[in-house]
Amino acid sequence: MPEKWNVTEAEMKILLRLWDRNPQTMMELTRALEAETHWSKYTVITLLKRMEAKGTVRVDESGSVKNYSPAVDKASFAREETNSLVRNLYGGSAALLVQGLVEQGNISNAELDELFAILRNAANK
Numbered sequence: 001m002p003e004k005w006n007v008t009e010a011e012m013k014i015l016l017r018l019w020d021r022n023p024q025t026m027m028e029l030t031r032a033l034e035a036e037t038h039w040s041k042y043t044v045i046t047l048l049k050r051m052e053a054k055g056t057v058r059v060d061e062s063g064s065v066k067n068y069s070p071a072v073d074k075a076s077f078a079r080e081e082t083n084s085l086v087r088n089l090y091g092g093s094a095a096l097l098v099q100g101l102v103e104q105g106n107i108s109n110a111e112l113d114e115l116f117a118i119l120r121n122a123a124n125k
Contacts, residue, residue, distance in 0.1 A: 005072060005080075011051050013037060014044070019074045023060060023067035 007015065017032050018024060024032070030044045037043075048068055051057040060067040090096040098115070101107045107115070 005054060005056050005077065007051075007054075007056060007077075010037075010047055011054075011056065014047055014051065015056060015070055015072065015074075015077075018057065018068060018070040022069040024069075025065050025067055027065075029068065 013033060013036070014029060017029055026041060026044055026048060029048075030039065030041045033039055033044070048057060048059075052059055056070065056072050058069045058071045060069070086092060086094050086097055090100075098107075102112075
């Protein structure tokens with residue numbers, strides 16, 4: 001699996017749907033995304049072809065219609081994207097990322113409590 005997938009925002013919408021349920025046909029994806037994106041089936045086809053070329057989706061052509069599945073594990077993808085964000089935008093400092101989220105008010109008190117618990121558990125290992 002590549003280290004960096006360079007997934008666009010549009011491709012991310014498809015991956016999120018495929019991670020929720022797979023496999024799916026192009027028409028199932030088009031219907032699932034229609035209200036949010038107003039994409040035609042041709043847009044979805046173009047995106048799926050691009051994603052197949054990048055290696056982020058797999059295509060099963062054994063049936064009467066093509067079925068698409070994610071070729072990228074969600075947890076692996078999230079881990080790499082987080083590492084990339086921290087490395088490239090915050091100079092490798094996860095603390096700066098958290099500080100930015102706190103200062104912008106993007107972390108609730110409940111999430112802060114969760115973070116404290118995670119940090120306490122990590123410190124006790």
